[in-house]
Amino acid sequence: MRILTAEQLSEADKISIKKQQISSEELMEKAASLVFKEIHNRLQTAQIPIKIFCGIGNNGGDGLVVARLLMEQAYSVEVFIVNYSDKRSEDFLSNFQKLKNLDRVRPVLINSETDFPEIKSGDFIIDAIFGIGLNRPAEGWVAKLIDRLNESGAFKLSIDMPSGLFSDKPTDPDSSIIHADFTLSFQTPKMSFFLPESMDYVGDFQILDIGLDKEYLAKLKPQAVLVSKGIAQSLYKPRRKNSHKGDYGHLLISGGSYGKMGSVNLTATAALRTGCGLCTLYIPRCGYEILQTNLPEAMVLTGDDQDFLSGYPEDFEPDGLCFGMGAGTSDKAKTALEDMLKRTKKPVLVDADGLNILSENKELLKLLPENSVLTPHPGELKRLIGQWTDDFEKLEKVKKFSQKYKIIVLVKGAYTFIVNREEVYINNSGNPGMATAGSGDVLSGVIASLMVQGYSPLSAAVLGVYQHGVSGDIAASEKGYEAIMASDIAANMGIAFLRLTESDEA
Ligand SMILES: NC(=O)C1=CN([C@@H]2O[C@H](COP(=O)(O)OP(=O)(O)OC[C@H]3O[C@@H](n4cnc5c(N)ncnc54)[C@H](O)[C@@H]3O)[C@@H](O)[C@H]2O)[C@@H](O)CC1
Numbered sequence: 126m127r128i129l130t131a132e133q134l135s136e137a138d139k140i141s142i143k144k145q146q147i148s149s150e151e152l153m154e155k156a157a158s159l160v161f162k163e164i165h166n167r168l169q170t171a172q173i174p175i176k177i178f179c180g181i182g183n184n185g186g187d188g189l190v191v192a193r194l195l196m197e198q199a200y201s202v203e204v205f206i207v208n209y210s211d212k213r214s215e216d217f218l219s220n221f222q223k224l225k226n227l228d229r230v231r232p233v234l235i236n237s238e239t240d241f242p243e244i245k246s247g248d249f250i251i252d253a254i255f256g257i258g259l260n261r262p263a264e265g266w267v268a269k270l271i272d273r274l275n276e277s278g279a280f281k282l283s284i285d286m287p288s289g290l291f292s293d294k295p296t297d298p299d300s301s302i303i304h305a306d307f308t309l310s311f312q313t314p315k316m317s318f319f320l321p322e323s324m325d326y327v328g329d330f331q332i333l334d335i336g337l338d339k340e341y342l343a344k345l346k347p348q349a350v351l352v353s354k355g356i357a358q359s360l361y362k363p364r365r366k367n368s369h370k371g372d373y374g375h376l377l378i379s380g381g382s383y384g385k386m387g388s389v390n391l392t393a394t395a396a397l398r399t400g401c402g403l404c405t406l407y408i409p410r411c412g413y414e415i416l417q418t419n420l421p422e423a424m425v426l427t428g429d430d431q432d433f434l435s436g437y438p439e440d441f442e443p444d445g446l447c448f449g450m451g452a453g454t455s456d457k458a459k460t461a462l463e464d465m466l467k468r469t470k471k472p473v474l475v476d477a478d479g480l481n482i483l484s485e486n487k488e489l490l491k492l493l494p495e496n497s498v499l500t501p502h503p504g505e506l507k508r509l510i511g512q513w514t515d516d517f518e519k520l521e522k523v524k525k526f527s528q529k530y531k532i533i534v535l536v537k538g539a540y541t542f543i544v545n546r547e548e549v550y551i552n553n554s555g556n557p558g559m560a561t562a563g564s565g566d567v568l569s570g571v572i573a574s575l576m577v578q579g580y581s582p583l584s585a586a587v588l589g590v591y592q593h594g595v596s597g598d599i600a601a602s603e604k605g606y607e608a609i610m611a612s613d614i615a616a617n618m619g620i621a622f623l624r625l626t627e628s629d630e631a
Pocket residue numbers: 135138149150152153156157180181182183184185187209210214254255256257258259260261262263264284285286311335
């Protein structure tokens with residue numbers, strides 16, 4: 126699914142109306158009917174008090190259509206017009222008239238704080254105040270109304286956008302924004318749904334296909350692409366019957382230090398569970414017995430130092446390299462990274478302390494082979510690219526950084542962003558149970574394993590992040606969020622690949 130801006134979407138509305146020879150009112154009726162169906166499916170005519178707050182633009186128009194359709198099914202509906210301006214949109218006005226014609230309803234105009242209705246925690250609120258037309262933060266009594274709705278404890282369903290939230294630019298966190306429990310959004314998800322600063326306003330969300338012109342939408346340059354199972358399936362390369370371990374690549378994982386050998390174990394386990402043919406670990410001496418005992422499938426080479434990573438194995442030509450987990454940032458580890466980068470022309474994956482070493486020694490960034498993959502979490506990212514003022518600026522900085530060094534950069538989080546120059550992918554699989562020590566180490570193993578199996582670094586990153594999340598979701602369904610350990614994410618990778626190749630009907 127492609128993420129488009131408010132501007133692109135309103136242009137697409139216009140083009141679709143023209144091409145499909147329908148009126149904008151008909152498009153609104155269609156869009157709002159989809160919202161109504163979702164509500165009706167869930168409520169099944171339950172007589173809970175529904176309070177619909179409508180602005181005076183087209184988002185408000187949607188709310189009016191939903192109100193009418195709910196009333197036709199004998200729901201208990203009260204409609205409030207958030208009358209902040211007299212510049213009502215045409216489609217708002219015609220739907221306002223249609224609603225008044227029902228004569229079972231008297232929409233209440235809210236013109237100031239004194240008109241606010243009482244809102245009880247058992248109410249069901251439909252928020253149709255502002256949609257993608259928001260052009261400044263909510264102010265005055267409208268802001269107070271939003272605050273009041275938030276404080277009410279009532280369930281809040283937002284149409285298209287939580288009111289007060291911008292779709293594709295930063296929103297001032299001190300402004301008033303609906304804290305939706307659920308958002309039903311039209312045609313495509315919006316960028317702010319995925320950014321850590323704004324995702325909490327959206328609640329769970331669902332996208333409703335309102336039938337905008339597919340041909341036109343396909344031509345638009347998206348802000349980002351949401352990674353779906355379909356995309357992951359299109360990247361997947363099935364294993365051939367006529368193949369042997371040499372066909373699936375030899376990965377060298379370099380990391381670890383005294384007390385942190387577990388990270389290498391996790392990365393290597395994940396890499397082997399993701400199908401690389403051979404896996405060699407390059408580690409400090411203290412890890413030799415640990416890893417040879419724990420993971421017989423991996424081969425182990427050690428450097429000269431007992432506790433820290435040092436040097437780089439002589440006469441060794443793996444198909445790909447993964448550096449950094451548990452490595453520490455000692456001078457020896459820095460030299461180990463430098464030696465590795467000087468010896469390889471193939472894209473590498475750098476994670477964890479490898480990233481911290483790059484942050485402290487920026488000259489090493491120039492040694493990264495083209496299309497190398499960096500996998501920072503926000504803390505590591507900050508050290509690499511510097512502070513940002515908001516999530517949109519962060520994304521722009523990451524794009525520039527990716528362009529400058531010709532590399533692929535992940536921004537890990539609840540939604541992981543995969544940035545390849547101007548191109549952005551957003552991953553939607555995974556769950557909060559994965560916020561646990563070592564799950565990033567597992568991710569590195571998964572991506573690096575795919576890289577040595579002949580996937581391009583970008584495909585490996587997109588498919589790897591998606592599969593990592595699916596594997597975490599399988600672990601969550603078996604164990605619950607709290608009990609997930611990083612090793613469970615690695616352990617479920619096989620099932621995640623089985624799921625990937627299953628058709629959805631199955
Ligand atoms: N035919 C269409 O264009 C369709 C539009 N749809 C709905 O239309 C919405 C967009 O409608 P609009 O463009 O009318 O905009 P909105 O309804 O989102 O906002 C209403 C108007 O309020 C004004 N405004 C913005 N920020 C404000 C603020 N902080 N305080 C006071 N006034 C402010 C703006 O002038 C804006 O046009 C979408 O989110 C969606 O819900 C859907 O019905 C699908 C079809």
